[in-house]
Amino acid sequence: MTSIxxxxxxxxxxxxxxxxxxLVDIDRYGEWMPAKGSxxxxxxxxxxxxxxxxxxxxxxxRLGETPGDVVEFxxxxxxxxxxxxxxxxxxxxxxxxxxxxxxxxxxxRTLVRHRAQLNxxxxxRMAAPIFRRFALRERTTVMDALKASFExxxxxxx
Numbered sequence: 001m002t003s004i005x006x007x008x009x010x011x012x013x014x015x016x017x018x019x020x021x022x023l024v025d026i027d028r029y030g031e032w033m034p035a036k037g038s039x040x041x042x043x044x045x046x047x048x049x050x051x052x053x054x055x056x057x058x059x060x061x062r063l064g065e066t067p068g069d070v071v072e073f074x075x076x077x078x079x080x081x082x083x084x085x086x087x088x089x090x091x092x093x094x095x096x097x098x099x100x101x102x103x104x105x106x107x108x109r110t111l112v113r114h115r116a117q118l119n120x121x122x123x124x125r126m127a128a129p130i131f132r133r134f135a136l137r138e139r140t141t142v143m144d145a146l147k148a149s150f151e152x153x154x155x156x157x158x
Contacts, residue, residue, distance in 0.1 A: 004131060011110070014109070022150075040061055056069045095119050118131060
């Protein structure tokens with residue numbers, strides 16, 4: 001196994017509870033996720049009820065469907081998702097843990113620390129440098145889209 005870890009931070013002009021609510025509203029990702037520059041095409045929650053620990057979802061990506069679940073959840077400060085990709089034989093090819101740690105910084109601003117871990121297995125390990133560049137671009141695009149979604153939000157507090 002080869003592991004890749006990334007950390008990206010952004011300060012968002014919105015209260016912590018609103019930022020957290022946006023991050024855990026799985027079915028509405030399409031409203032703020034970028035249409036270009038991301039592999040993600042949509043996400044849908046597959047378990048009933050409010051999002052919390054154990055909630056399941058499916059990401060629709062350019063490469064197909066990827067299942068996942070919520071593995072850490074502490075409102076309004078922490079959410080960590082887990083996704084995995086398996087071969088047709090059922091062996092892991094890759095799995096990731098994109099997570100968000102939020103801190104209120106006053107004046108209705110929130111520091112979002114995004115930590116992403118990607119584990120690669122089998123032949124995928126040989127392409128780790130390519131996956132690292134791709135993951136950094138993908139995660140940066142997502143964080144920039146999250147920040148921009150509040151800059152254009154008509155309910156944003158000024």
